[in-house]
Amino acid sequence: MKAATAIALVAVFGCGNESGSSKLDGSGPQGSAVEGNSPPSVPEIQLTPENPTGSDDLVVNLVTPSTDVDGDSVEYLVRWSVDDEVLDDLVSLTLDAAFTHKGERWSVEVAAFDGRLQSTSVYDSVTIKNSVPTVQNIVVTPDNPTVKDELRCGYDDPVDLDNDEVGVAQSWAINGVDIEVEGPLTAPYFIKHDAVECLVFAEDGTDDIAPYRSDVVTIENSRPNVIGCSLNDNNPPEDADVLAVSEGFYDDDGDPEGYRYAWFVNDALVSNEAQLSASFTETGDSVYVECTAWDGENEGNTVTSGFGTIVD
DSSP states (O other), X not given: OOOOOOOSOOOSSSOOOOOOOGGGGTTSOBSSOBTTBOOOOOOEEEEEOSSOOTTOOEEEEEEEOOOOTTOOOOEEEEEEEEXXXXXXXXXXXXXXXXXXXTTOEEEEEEEEEOSSOBOOOEEEEEEOOOOOOBOOOOEEESSSOOTTSOBEEEOOOOBOTTOOOOEEEEEEEETTEEEOOOSOBOTTSOOTTOEEEEEEEEEOSSOOOXXXXXXXXXXXXXXXXXXXXXXXXXXXXXXXXXXXXXXXXXXXXXXXXXXXXXXXXXXXXXXXXXXXXXXXXXXXXXXXXEEEEEOSSOEEEEEEOOOEEOBO
16 A cells, blocks of 8 residues: 555646546446547546554545546546445545544545546545554653652653543653553662663553653762761871771762872872872971762762871
């Protein structure tokens, strides 16, 4: 079956029109020459699409248009019927989707007409299939979630062109695998870097359909936290290295404890090592350290130790 193509008018060697004619009822000459005039050839048609739903216009596709050996202009006489009931007011080669409903059997009869004679009629039919309900604007919130967040899914009410009663269910998928969890979603169902989707199922009782899916939301790394940081000795001797001592660390993802350091001597940054070498200090110097939480991916908060004084 060829794709549907809207056809407003098809004429051969002249300007025909798309309006119907009562001659389809057999009241006009048909099929044989009259006073030297020959009837136009029989067209070949396809009614498209092959499996329409309530959202589709029905279009008569002229696979092989009619021709007229006399050079007369050819128009097409059209008659539509639904479930064997003829609808005389519908005479276009295109039938608007607004006229059709699920389960109806639509037929079209087409004949070519040259103004005096018409060809033999040809026919085609289709059945209007069920329209699958649709769901749009599926959105997972919050943006940029971490394991601390509760994920929620919002979506528009389903739309069903057949006006069927629609049941809706919502669940989730983690890394492409559906999980049987409805409503909000929290850890431990997901961990950092997991790809999360909201799934919305809209059922009209007719077709088994795949769920509609939100955009993928990736769980981001949670930033670590250091509670406090101090010096191992507030009066270290001039020949001793100074160490930083953590007063607590936590990470919502369970990442290993880690730090980045900034050592200051007399308020000047001198080192980023894990400890302050004695080579940077002398008696009387004031020292302190800034400790920044680090989980291997992101820095967290920064805390500052108290001051120490280098002694002899």
